[in-house]
Amino acid sequence: MxxxxxxxxxxxxxxxxxxxxxxxxxxxxxxxxxxxxxxVPRSTIETGIKIPDVGALYDHEGNELDLRAGQEGNWILAVLSSSCSGCAQQTPDYKRLIATENIPATRAVTIVLGTGEDADEYARSVAQYSRVIRNQDNLDALLSAIGLKSYPAFAVVTTDGVVKYATPSVSALVASAKELVVV
Known part of the structure; x- marks a missing residue:
């Protein structure tokens, strides 16, 4: 047994x-x-494309921005949404990157999507670190043209308006692309 x-x-x-x-x-x-x-983290913005002309865009201070050309050097484009929990988690690291690398606010553009008090707070929290674009009629055309798939999205754009590097992660931006934004 x-x-x-x-x-x-x-x-x-x-x-x-x-x-x-x-x-x-x-x-x-x-x-x-x-x-x-x-x-590799999937790109949230298509690399190699030129930022298209979608009409006038204005920052939070009312200054007109030309995202296609004329910048002082490579610059950072970020797309954040007030309804995105990943955006909320990565926003402090995004601000820290700009501050620790001494990237001037004129060399960073943050598109804040959403409405209401949460979106207003997002815009205020990044305004000292970048130029903020919000609630403009031509934003949908811009985001569609650059192939935005999801957010958060971070990209390095060249002086002639070409997306050189894109990632959904600030840490990947820090590790792989901060040398692309030479101050």
Missing amino acids: SSAISIVALIFATASCALSLAVATRAKKILDPMVEGAM
């Missing part, structure tokens, strides 16, 4: 070991590309 129980226990142990091995192999197939860097 005890040998029969031992045989059944051995069969269950072997099956458990095989199942564990199958799960570990599947997890390895999923995680290896991430660890090796093959899975």
Whole structure:
């Protein structure tokens, strides 16, 4: 009787070991590309495209902005939404990046989407770090033309208005692209 129980226990142990091995192999197939860097965060704005002319855009102080050209150097474009929890989590890091890298507010443009008090607070919180664009009729055309897929979105744009680098993560911007915005 005890040998029969031992045989059944051995069969269950072997099956458990095989199942564990199958799960570990599947997890390895999923995680290896991430660890090796093959899975880069998806771009939220199309790289290589030129910022189109969508008409006049104005910052929070009423100054007209030309996003296509004429900047003093490469600049940062950020798209944030008051309804986006990821935006709320990354906004402090975005402000910290601009402050610690001494990027002038004239070299950062933040588009704040949304309405109401939350959007107003977003705009106020980033206004000292960047020029803020809000609630303008031509914003939808701009966001569609640059291929915005989701937010938050961060991009480095060249002096001639071409998106050179884009990421959904401020930390990726810090790690991979801060040298692109030379002050």
